[in-house]
Amino acid sequence: MIKTVDHAGAEGLVHIENLVKRYGSFVALDHLNLDVKEGEIFGLLGPNGSGKTTAINCMLALLKYDKGMIRIFGQEMAPDNYQVKKDMGIVLQNVAVFDELTVYENIDYFCGLYVKNKIRRKELVDEAIRFVGLEEHRKMRPRKLSGGLLRRLNIACGIAHRPKLIFMDEPTVAVDPQSRNRILEGIMELNRQGSTIIYTSHYMEEVEQICTRIAIMDHGRCIASGTKEQLTGMIKTGEKITIEGVALDEEQLRKIRGLPHVFQADYENGILRLQCTEAKHNLVRVLHCLEEQEIHFGRVFSEQPTLNDVFLHITGTQLRD
Amino acid sequence: MTVFRGYIKVIKSNRLMICFYLAIFFAFSILFQTTAKSADTEMYQMRGVRIGVINNDDGALAEALVRYLSGIHQITELDDEISVLQEKLYYRAADYIVRIPEDFYEKCISEGKELEVTMIPGSYTGIYVDQQINSFLNNAAVYQKAGFTEEETADAMKNRENVRVELADDKSVAGDNKDYIYYFRYMPYLYLAVFGFVLGDILWSFQKKELNRRMMASPVPLRRQKLEGMLCMSLFGVGIWVLLILGAAVCYGKSWTGSANVGYYILNTLALLFCTLSVAFLAGTISPNRDALTGIVNILSLGMCFLGGTFVSLDVMSGSIKKISQFLPVYWYEKANDILTDFSVMTETARNQVFQAVGIQIVFGAAFFCLAVTAARYKQTEG
Numbered sequence A: 001m002i003k004t005v006d007h008a009g010a011e012g013l014v015h016i017e018n019l020v021k022r023y024g025s026f027v028a029l030d031h032l033n034l035d036v037k038e039g040e041i042f043g044l045l046g047p048n049g050s051g052k053t054t055a056i057n058c059m060l061a062l063l064k065y066d067k068g069m070i071r072i073f074g075q076e077m078a079p080d081n082y083q084v085k086k087d088m089g090i091v092l093q094n095v096a097v098f099d100e101l102t103v104y105e106n107i108d109y110f111c112g113l114y115v116k117n118k119i120r121r122k123e124l125v126d127e128a129i130r131f132v133g134l135e136e137h138r139k140m141r142p143r144k145l146s147g148g149l150l151r152r153l154n155i156a157c158g159i160a161h162r163p164k165l166i167f168m169d170e171p172t173v174a175v176d177p178q179s180r181n182r183i184l185e186g187i188m189e190l191n192r193q194g195s196t197i198i199y200t201s202h203y204m205e206e207v208e209q210i211c212t213r214i215a216i217m218d219h220g221r222c223i224a225s226g227t228k229e230q231l232t233g234m235i236k237t238g239e240k241i242t243i244e245g246v247a248l249d250e251e252q253l254r255k256i257r258g259l260p261h262v263f264q265a266d267y268e269n270g271i272l273r274l275q276c277t278e279a280k281h282n283l284v285r286v287l288h289c290l291e292e293q294e295i296h297f298g299r300v301f302s303e304q305p306t307l308n309d310v311f312l313h314i315t316g317t318q319l320r321d
Numbered sequence B: 001m002t003v004f005r006g007y008i009k010v011i012k013s014n015r016l017m018i019c020f021y022l023a024i025f026f027a028f029s030i031l032f033q034t035t036a037k038s039a040d041t042e043m044y045q046m047r048g049v050r051i052g053v054i055n056n057d058d059g060a061l062a063e064a065l066v067r068y069l070s071g072i073h074q075i076t077e078l079d080d081e082i083s084v085l086q087e088k089l090y091y092r093a094a095d096y097i098v099r100i101p102e103d104f105y106e107k108c109i110s111e112g113k114e115l116e117v118t119m120i121p122g123s124y125t126g127i128y129v130d131q132q133i134n135s136f137l138n139n140a141a142v143y144q145k146a147g148f149t150e151e152e153t154a155d156a157m158k159n160r161e162n163v164r165v166e167l168a169d170d171k172s173v174a175g176d177n178k179d180y181i182y183y184f185r186y187m188p189y190l191y192l193a194v195f196g197f198v199l200g201d202i203l204w205s206f207q208k209k210e211l212n213r214r215m216m217a218s219p220v221p222l223r224r225q226k227l228e229g230m231l232c233m234s235l236f237g238v239g240i241w242v243l244l245i246l247g248a249a250v251c252y253g254k255s256w257t258g259s260a261n262v263g264y265y266i267l268n269t270l271a272l273l274f275c276t277l278s279v280a281f282l283a284g285t286i287s288p289n290r291d292a293l294t295g296i297v298n299i300l301s302l303g304m305c306f307l308g309g310t311f312v313s314l315d316v317m318s319g320s321i322k323k324i325s326q327f328l329p330v331y332w333y334e335k336a337n338d339i340l341t342d343f344s345v346m347t348e349t350a351r352n353q354v355f356q357a358v359g360i361q362i363v364f365g366a367a368f369f370c371l372a373v374t375a376a377r378y379k380q381t382e383g
């Protein structure tokens, strides 16, 4: 088991210690520890059923837990801690809006739970509508919106009051690629405007793309956390190189295997697959070696390790759904 | 008041459905009114049951009962001798025999003893006569409780009979009768159905799981959200109530607004309103989904109205059913309503009985309300 990195420094905006949540005898959260710093987009990455939603619900004080402690903004989180709730925004996994109200009315309603001033609220709602790009749908009922637009409305309802801390639970599930990109960009924009974001997903690519720090979850535990680089640095694989259309004899293959930083080389059907440890110029070194021996080659691919490799390495299973 | 405004908006956007329900249940009420009225009328018009009467009492009330029965049926006075009676029944010279005991007023009215009757086994017509006699005795008992003497009760019963007969005969004069008694009698059904469906539906909008989470994670305390919601729904209820009261005033004009009991009618319907709002609130809270809600509302509204004396008049209900019915608020509403129908001018006792019935409805309402609040709390901590 790889232990997590960087717990030095002061306590973050959200601080979770030894959180345990059981559903009957099933342990959904198993001594979970997290610390989210101000200004981060903190990713909770894990396969379905790993406990992400459960963790979010505990943080929101929507769910009672069995053990542990949750502090937000330095205060103990509780159902009646309205001071803390004031500065939080939530976007949950399933769309939560009123079918009876229009896009504008929906956002206005949820914003109104936080902002009493009418004029200020109108500004905020207009801004939120612009932000998610629903200007042309202001007067529409949710039933008439496509899945992607509905998700955007869902987000607008959660963030219109400009919270300091935003919880987003899989906001891009079942969303078309265009809406997804728009949502991801929106999240980064919110972050630039000063919101700290806790983002859960089971899509590795998304988390890699937007999160500044990531905790990988499995079976209710945090199995690794850190920046993407820190996480991928934890495992032996640095770079995966694939070279097609090469003809090699035993001697040549032995030479390649002997190159520094190459820890595995497989050759089959004219395709050479190499795994290198983290180092500079791995690809150059390999190609140089081929050139020296006047070996011809076709296409070359080089891949950086992904969080999937990290997950695979730690758990022995794939992250993919 | 964000939540309050939210409820208003949801109610507004449901206005078509609300109008639809109102129209449907108005139509239903009117339909039931007319069928009930004609059924009542038929009862008075039914003749031809041959009743043998043994009158061992010479009091005024016994005489009134015989008179009452002879107004409807063919009466033969008989001697109190078993062989004669058996013969009569055997040869179908009588379908039904009533034995009025000595001290009829004391025994059957004051002490509530049952009147001894004999009928051909399984006789269908006999049941009608049973109902009529029961109705007579029940009504006489009300007067007796109200402090009337035997003679006064007998007089009152004679007058009643005249009113009823007129009512049955005189269908053409619409303005000047007491048709509004049916309007008020069917009000519980309208209330239960409309509030059950509409308020339940609206409650549901606010209780969808994810939406509820969003609301619970907000800085508006849960209790406050609930209070604002209830306030809005109560206002809506009062709105419908006003509409119905205005409806009565418009439909029945002076015959209702000018009657001495208007105030009591208003009091009784308000108590019913409170009670039904609580029931609706409870139904909306405990039902796990919209379909279940429809089922629960149907069972509640139809069940309560059948047992509580809305569809079937309390007069003709058997004692054992009435015992069960007493646990339904609708029963008490209808009871108060019946008293209001029977007493054009209130006596002290009658007034107390109305107040008692109203009080019981309010207690029922409070109980349902507490149940609903408890259920809501349980629902929240569950997940």
Ligand SMILES: Nc1ncnc2c1ncn2[C@@H]1O[C@H](COP(=O)(O)OP(=O)(O)O)[C@@H](O)[C@H]1O
Pocket (backbone or CB within 6 Å): A023, A026, A028, A046, A047, A048, A049, A050, A051, A052, A053, A054, A055
């Ligand atoms: N109300 C519940 N009762 C019982 N088990 C639950 C309940 N909610 C979630 N679980 C279980 O807890 C685990 C974690 O669920 P969840 O937090 O929703 O995972 P994720 O959001 O990562 O997909 C799952 O195995 C799920 O089946």
Ligand SMILES: [Mg+2]
Pocket (backbone or CB within 6 Å): A052, A053, A054, A093, A169, A170
């Ligand atoms: Mg989830």
